[in-house]
Amino acid sequence: MSEAIANQPLGNASAPGTTSSLLQVDSLRTVFRQGRREVKAVDGVSFSVARGETLAIVGESGSGKSVTAMSLLRLIPSPPGEIIDGDVFFDGRNLLDMTEDELRDIRGNEIAMIFQEPMTSLNPVLTVRQQLAEPMRVHHKVKEEDIEARCLDLLRQVRIPDPETRLDAYPHQFSGGMRQRVMIAMALACEPRLLIADEPTTALDVTVQAQILELLKDLTRQHGSSMILITHDLGVVARYADRINVMYAGRVVESGTALEIFEQPRHPYTLGLINSMPRLDASEKARLIPIEGQPPDLGNLPPGCPFSPRCPFAVDQCRREDPPLEPYQGQHLKACWVNVDE
Amino acid sequence: MTTETTPAAVTTRATTTPPLRERLGDNKVLGFIGRLIKQRPMGAFGAAICILLLLTGIFADVIAPEGYNHINPIDRLKPPSAEYWLGTDQLGRDLFARIVHGAQLSVIVAFAATTLSIVISAVIGITSGYFGGRFDMASQRVVDGWMCFPDLIILIVAVSVLGPGTWQVILILGLLFGISGSRIVRSSVLSVKQNIYIHAAQSMGASTLRILVMHILPNVMAPIIVLFTTRLAAVILAESGLSFLGLGIPPPAPSWGGMLSLDGRSYMFQAPWLAIVPGVALTIAVFGINMFGDALRDMLDPRMKGAGSGRYVAAVRRDRPSSMRPAGGKAQ
Numbered sequence: 001m002s003e004a005i006a007n008q009p010l011g012n013a014s015a016p017g018t019t020s021s022l023l024q025v026d027s028l029r030t031v032f033r034q035g036r037r038e039v040k041a042v043d044g045v046s047f048s049v050a051r052g053e054t055l056a057i058v059g060e061s062g063s064g065k066s067v068t069a070m071s072l073l074r075l076i077p078s079p080p081g082e083i084i085d086g087d088v089f090f091d092g093r094n095l096l097d098m099t100e101d102e103l104r105d106i107r108g109n110e111i112a113m114i115f116q117e118p119m120t121s122l123n124p125v126l127t128v129r130q131q132l133a134e135p136m137r138v139h140h141k142v143k144e145e146d147i148e149a150r151c152l153d154l155l156r157q158v159r160i161p162d163p164e165t166r167l168d169a170y171p172h173q174f175s176g177g178m179r180q181r182v183m184i185a186m187a188l189a190c191e192p193r194l195l196i197a198d199e200p201t202t203a204l205d206v207t208v209q210a211q212i213l214e215l216l217k218d219l220t221r222q223h224g225s226s227m228i229l230i231t232h233d234l235g236v237v238a239r240y241a242d243r244i245n246v247m248y249a250g251r252v253v254e255s256g257t258a259l260e261i262f263e264q265p266r267h268p269y270t271l272g273l274i275n276s277m278p279r280l281d282a283s284e285k286a287r288l289i290p291i292e293g294q295p296p297d298l299g300n301l302p303p304g305c306p307f308s309p310r311c312p313f314a315v316d317q318c319r320r321e322d323p324p325l326e327p328y329q330g331q332h333l334k335a336c337w338v339n340v341d342e
Numbered sequence: 343m344t345t346e347t348t349p350a351a352v353t354t355r356a357t358t359t360p361p362l363r364e365r366l367g368d369n370k371v372l373g374f375i376g377r378l379i380k381q382r383p384m385g386a387f388g389a390a391i392c393i394l395l396l397l398t399g400i401f402a403d404v405i406a407p408e409g410y411n412h413i414n415p416i417d418r419l420k421p422p423s424a425e426y427w428l429g430t431d432q433l434g435r436d437l438f439a440r441i442v443h444g445a446q447l448s449v450i451v452a453f454a455a456t457t458l459s460i461v462i463s464a465v466i467g468i469t470s471g472y473f474g475g476r477f478d479m480a481s482q483r484v485v486d487g488w489m490c491f492p493d494l495i496i497l498i499v500a501v502s503v504l505g506p507g508t509w510q511v512i513l514i515l516g517l518l519f520g521i522s523g524s525r526i527v528r529s530s531v532l533s534v535k536q537n538i539y540i541h542a543a544q545s546m547g548a549s550t551l552r553i554l555v556m557h558i559l560p561n562v563m564a565p566i567i568v569l570f571t572t573r574l575a576a577v578i579l580a581e582s583g584l585s586f587l588g589l590g591i592p593p594p595a596p597s598w599g600g601m602l603s604l605d606g607r608s609y610m611f612q613a614p615w616l617a618i619v620p621g622v623a624l625t626i627a628v629f630g631i632n633m634f635g636d637a638l639r640d641m642l643d644p645r646m647k648g649a650g651s652g653r654y655v656a657a658v659r660r661d662r663p664s665s666m667r668p669a670g671g672k673a674q
Contacts, residue, residue: 075545079475108546115545121538125560134556135546186546 021048022226023072023194028086030064030071033079039299041067041081043250046325049194054220054227056241056258058234058273062295064250065230066116069196072228073107090194109139112187116199118180122171128155128182129167135189154185158215177208181215188219195220195227201236213240234277238262243331246270249296249306252325256332266334268311305337313338378641385637391630398442399449406439410596419613429615431605437615441623444596448578448627451508451591455515455577460570462520467527468558472535472550482528488521501589508591515580519573526569530562537561564639571635575628582624598624 030042042064049055057065070076071083072095088095090111095103107113112135115121122131132151136142142150148167155163158181171179180200187195197216201209217240220227229241237244237258244261246254246269254267265271272291293310296302302309308318317337325335379386398405414434422429428437470481497514504510534540535558543553582599584590591597593604598620606617 073545075541104547104549106547107544108548113542113545115538115542117538121542123537123539123543123557123561125563126556134543134548138547138549138552183542186542 022051022091023049023228024087024089025068025072026087026089028068028071028088029084030067030076030081031084032081034299037299040250040301041298042071043298044086045247045250045252047245047252047255049226049228051193051226052221052224053242054217054229054240056229056231056237056244057247058231058237058244059247060232060295062298063247064298065232065247066198067250068247069113069198069228069230072196073111073113074103105139108135108187108192109141109190110192111194111196112190112192114180114183114187114195114197114200116202118176118183118203121183122174122179124171127168127170128174131171132167132182132186132189135186139190141190150189154189155182157188157219158182158185160185176204177212180204180208180212184212184215184219188223191223191225193225195225196230197227198230199232200229202231202233209236216240234273246273249301250298251306251335252333253307253336254334255325256328260329260332264332266328266332266340267307267336268313268338268340269307271340272310305335313340374641378637382637382640384633385641388630388633388635388637391626392634395445395627395630396449399446402443402446406436406442408436408439410440410443411435411594412439419609419616421613422615428619429613431601431613431616432609437619440596440601441598441619444598444601444620444623445627447508447591447595447597448581451512451515451581452574452577454512455519455581456570456574458512458516459518459520459523459573459577460566462517463523463527463569464559464562464566466521466524468531468554468562470524471528471531472554472558478528485521485524493518497584497589501584506589506592508595511581511584511590515577515584519577519580523569523573526565527562530565531558534558534561563642567639567642568635571631571638574635575631578624578627578631 025048026046027044028042028046029040029044032039032041045064045068047055057068059065067076067081072088074083074095076083083096086096090106095106098106122128129148129151132154133147136147136150137144151167152163155166160166160178160181166174171182174182184200195216200216201212204212213236216227216229219225229237231237241258243257244255245252246261246267248269254261254265254270256266261270262274265274269291272289275289276291278288291310296306296309302319304317304319304321305311305314305323308314311318315338321337323335323337325333328334375386378389403409412435414430414436417426417430417434418432420426420430420434426436426438428441430436431440466481466485470478496518500514501510504514540553540557543557548556578598581590581597582602585597585600586603588603590599593600601620602617602624606620609616
């Protein structure tokens, strides 16, 4: 196993202060089958998450961000979905080789997930108390008589005012932001070592978005948990992520620290994303530059680099050969044949 | 003159009774009944009929101690009178006593058969809908096959195999309604299982059984309650129909359907009360159950608990600091 880590490009050996990463994903492939068609939703993704680190996965809709997250916990509905290749090592154990029972012990206990839609991710017929207590009951983490105290403590941690009154309320009596706080409290109930937040703020108001992200950041820091933050909002990423993976058409096209990605984007797609983002420091007359074209059909990818049809820098090689994800500078990786220099 | 009337008005306002909700306090059962009466008067009326039916069934021997089969040949086919409130039949049996004991029989058969049918519907519907795939395919084809046969044919065959009797009727009606009802439960499960909270429960490590019982079942309770009440009424009718055809509970048991057919039809012109009374009893029972069922479904849905949400909204308003209140007037 040590050899496998050493061989793959995102090795953590050079990451300072960590002996080994908490999560190690190697060439993960997930496909969805529709009759004869095979849609490659995740196509050979490798990355790692160090202890206490926040990794952001950025990309547009359909780039495979959520499917990657779901594949980690094997929550892909099967059929039609199937994880056909790869390894997911969590603390040295391969999640993809585990039995369903072993995996159930990990889910919600060591790895917890927060979903995109706070309005529908709480069960409408159960009280907040019942739902908050559920992960603790499932994993027998907390004694039955201590559950109430723990629930109140969790609600306080996610800064819900007047938790004693709220505990017996139903989800429909909460606003979207409050529901997302309850979801976060549920996710933290068993003090997981890894938190996967799948677009946790997409459905919320802008002011609430910032509060929720601050909360997530604070709580993961307090507990020393790692976080995978999935988003299509680059603005979110800049502030809250330590490292960023940019995904396109089911693969990672660029990976680096937040500073590297924003200051020196080295993949044309990343560059396009940053240019299409409104900035406060730009002049009033500056126009946003969109990325032309549509994301490719994942069931019928173009030859060579999947971004080549939309890429303004594309050369002949791009249309023939698929570029591998290779180091550009230290831990800054890119999958592109062309050297993009601003 | 105006100054003299004002104090009187103030005192009357002060002595008026506090609103209903305050007087009922926090008692959940009383509060529920209060809301039922206030928000769903027809449902409350239906509930009263159901309670009456239940009490009649339970205390049948107290209300009509002479029993349903006390023959009195002298008083044959008497019209309703002070002595015989609802008249007598061709054997001189008191029709009131027979209706009261018939209520007991109806209650037993209806609740037993409906409970059986709901359990069958829930088990088939939830497993078939949740697991989907080949299991769903296979079980739904069995249900299709079962539903291809007309109900009456199944009933006639089953009764001729098992013979007539109370438990046979319960078993057959339970199975019959249970299998067809599984369709309704299944279709609700199909939509419920798409919800993210089911996915969230999986991601939390909940076992399949836990997801079915804790997350799917409570969310399909509304259709199950409706199914229960409509089936309850339908079972009473079906049992009457079976007895009418002579396939149900054999005489002298006082089944309302049997009374309609055996005595009611034969003496329809000499003694019309023999047909009218059990018919009216059936109608009232079915009507009451349906009304109560509809109201129950609406009231049990937590999203419709109006009083609760009002209280929380008030709490939020109180907590909010004054700076967040709209300050339009001050600004201008």
